[in-house]
Amino acid sequence: MKGQILDFSLQKGGGLIQAEDGKRYLFRASEWQHTNDPSAGQVVEFVAADEKFAIQVHPILTIKKPSPEPTQKIQFAHTATRTATTTPDAISLWQHAVTAVKDKYTQFTGRSRRREYWGFFLFFNLISLGLLYLVLVGSTISEETASVLSLPYWLFCVAVFLPQLAVSVRRLHDINKSGWWILIGLIPLVGGIWFIILMCTDGTPDDNQFGSNPKNIE
Template sequence: MNWYLEALKKYAIFSGRSRRKEYWYFFLFNLIIHFILIIIDTLTGTYNQEAGMGLLSTIYFFAVLLPGIAVSVRRLHDTNRRGWWILLSLIPIIGAIVLLIFMVQDSTPGENRFGSNPKEAVSEP
């Protein structure tokens, strides 16, 4: 949960690097919260079947859109790629597959053009 909150705190910071752990925990908690909100929307009758969206889940989506883009850009920086690679997501299927491959890759060891390695900055027990 700390990684999710950390990404939210840096909601508009597009510089620097984010570890895989920060990115994937943010992704996981977003998915869980979104599904819970869809269930609540369905139970309260605010879910629109045709649109595939509900009131609460739509509000949440827009609330975490900017932090999601920011953590994705920082994750790309961690693999020594520019943030503009995020635009690959606009290409159906192929773009998502390529971005998935980029996001699961390990960090660039040491310092790269986007900053120091976040793995080295944080020592875990």
């Protein structure tokens, strides 16, 4: 598969490739099959190990040909740029919410962008309200029914407590703040408002002390 390198850093230990079909793939420095370091804009060939990672990455060597070859390269670069600017975020809010629970259940390190945090927050509250509504319906029948229906609600709240805490800490890391800032929500009156403002703040555009910008690897 052909693609174009969008970013590479030895400090990060890898880079990012924009494929011809518009998809993006991460690759490790160990998968680079050439003596010279890769650079942004370089056209390469690679093997897609899965939907996210590329292996066996090597540059497409320039062969002396008439003018059509440079023209094709320029056209491909233009197409890749146009695709990157017109393609929406590949990861939906629902996928962010599932990832926060399935793959990052107790991950308190790294960074989470606003889309991941609010995706989790949205579906967490929708499911919570749905389960709570069942409890209210059960209370109109009998106290015993309400007690039985309240069990799924409390089990759900307990199950998502850690991922909810973890995604909040990672969101604070994204704006270059310690996870202990989560305690600001305990301040009466202003604490909750301040915490919401922090969760709405865009992350630092470059790497910070907690890791790389998550927007560059999604």
